[in-house]
Amino acid sequence: MDPVVADVDVDLERLHAVTAAAQRAMTSVIEGKDEVVRTALTVLLAGGHLLIEDVPGVGKTMLAKALARTVDSTVRRIQFTPDLLPSDITGVSVFNQDTHAFEFRPGAVFANVVVGDEINRASPKTQSALLEAMEERQVTVDGRTYPLPEPFIVMATQNPFEMEGTYPLPEAQRDRFMARISMGYPDPAAELRMLASHGSGSPLAALRPVTDAATIADLVRTVERLHTAPAVHQYVVDLVTATRTSRYLRLGASPRAGLQLLRAARAHAALAGRDHVLPDDVQHLLAPVLAHRVILTAEAELGGASAADVLSSIVAAVRVPAAPR
Secondary structure: OOHHHHHHHHHHHHHHHHHHHHHHHHHOOOOOOHHHHHHHHHHHHOOOOEEEEOOOOOOHHHHHHHHHHHEEOOEEEEEOOOOOOHHHHHEEEEEEOOOOEEEEEEOOOOOOEEEEEOHHHOOHHHHHHHHHHHHHOEEEEOOEEEEOOOOOEEEEEEOOOOOOOOOOOOHHHHOOOOEEEOOOOOOHHHHHHHHHHHOOOOHHHHOOOOEEHHHHHHHHHHHHOOEOOHHHHHHHHHHHHHHHHOOOEEEOOOHHHHHHHHHHHHHHHHHOOOOEOOHHHHHHHHHHHHOOOOEEOHHHHHOOOOHHHHHHHHHHHOOOOOOOO
């Protein structure tokens, strides 16, 4: 057996052990949302960032905190408000009277896990302070560049745009997030269990780390080594290209979106126990990865279509690559 393949197999066993423990821990807090938890872990393993959008009170911040608690790493929470400044996020240079020199004081973004609560309640200027950090894993202040720790993930929550006091994220900011998910309301059985288990206190208090930052960084590198056939690469390109020519979309997916889709598909395959990516992995993640990056035409909006509906029609129209013989 090829030594590289053997190493991937061993790392996949480790990956399964770690993610299974993380999923058990998170589902003990987030009732009845196994698929949401799995998508959050997929984004973590793919080295991406996660946007959680839904109405207040359905557990958006709880999901982000639960994922942060399962990893023994540095965690910072930022409460986005209209008066939050960009320097509060990135950091600021302060003059030291003793040394007669400026010293950099890191902002809240210098952590392995950054939980951004209600990101669309801050001004667009403050929102944009995350652009460089999310894309390049670094922060530039006063001409000097400071690297961010590895791994680095931003998990941001936001309320629907029509709610009072919110600022819609610009396209460039949304494009930095690998995936967007919605929590949705729990089913009655899950809500009943939540009342029984959460009524006397916060379940986060009992949550303990099941892994550490170094392990997660290793698993991210394992996911990057998963085999992806040229046919799957072509399938991703065909899907992304179809969003740019669809009559129902006035803004299609960017090249970054295609790259993020491929990375997420690799993580999804790894979670499924495979050392190679299938078209099914790409299809499964198409809506979470692309829906927040595309913009509907007026015709589609008037017709009541959603971005997920348009993407489903694109999946049905684009030819799936045949399995190798």
